[in-house]
Amino acid sequence: MNIKELTIYTSQLQAQKEFYCETLNFPLLNESSTSFSLAVGSSTLIFKYREQVTPYHIAINIPSYQDPEALAWLRKRIPVIKYEGKGLVDFVHWNARAIYFYDLDQNIVELIARKSLAIQSLDTFDHHAFLNISEVGMPTTDIEKCNRQIQQLGNLPIYDGDFNRFCALGDENGLFILIDKNKKKWFPADDEAFSSAFEIKFENDGESIAFQFLNEEVKPVPGS
Numbered sequence: 001m002n003i004k005e006l007t008i009y010t011s012q013l014q015a016q017k018e019f020y021c022e023t024l025n026f027p028l029l030n031e032s033s034t035s036f037s038l039a040v041g042s043s044t045l046i047f048k049y050r051e052q053v054t055p056y057h058i059a060i061n062i063p064s065y066q067d068p069e070a071l072a073w074l075r076k077r078i079p080v081i082k083y084e085g086k087g088l089v090d091f092v093h094w095n096a097r098a099i100y101f102y103d104l105d106q107n108i109v110e111l112i113a114r115k116s117l118a119i120q121s122l123d124t125f126d127h128h129a130f131l132n133i134s135e136v137g138m139p140t141t142d143i144e145k146c147n148r149q150i151q152q153l154g155n156l157p158i159y160d161g162d163f164n165r166f167c168a169l170g171d172e173n174g175l176f177i178l179i180d181k182n183k184k185k186w187f188p189a190d191d192e193a194f195s196s197a198f199e200i201k202f203e204n205d206g207e208s209i210a211f212q213f214l215n216e217e218v219k220p221v222p223g224s
Helices: 013-023 067-075 143-151
Strands: 002-010 028-031 035-040 043-049 057-062 089-091 096-102 108-114 132-140 158-161 166-171 174-180 198-204 207-214 217-219
Touching: 002 132, 013 028, 013 035, 013 043, 043 132, 067 096, 067 108, 108 132, 132 143, 143 166, 143 174, 143 217
Parallel strands: 002 043, 057 108, 132 174
Antiparallel strands: 002 198, 028 035, 035 043, 057 132, 089 096, 096 108, 158 166, 166 174, 198 207, 207 217
């Protein structure tokens, strides 16, 4: 699964634009009085203004063996979220290592180096190493129902987990992270999980798919 475009919401549009573009050097693609869009490798991340918002969790793939360099690069700019005193979190089961930080809306953003993808880079780590949006969190009270609604749009295999507390759908290029928000909080700092609304466009098995996640429901994007 390849995530092409993700739209999330912010109540502080200008501050978030400055954070991503000036502090983290994300390339700005477009902006208006109510939105702006960023290049995240092969993906586009769009922020739209909304007065009331709740935090998200998203992850970004980086080259498979540049996690130490990514940590050093990030620490020069912002604090990282530590787990057990460490800035690099080792996911042995997923053959990956990850770094977490908050943006200005307390969104949990993850940079993840997936060793199984074997993506090599000899370049010095910077914002050009952001490969694509690779995870979007979907907190819900009914994982099985949410999975069923997604499967009606496209056949996405279960990558890990089940319908009890945690279920990752897709593959290492793109995953929907479904959690039961009554049973699980967001790793690594046990942040409360919210069913924050978003819109997404992705490709799966050669098919282009779009939906919105709204009030714990997967629905067609209006006008699509």
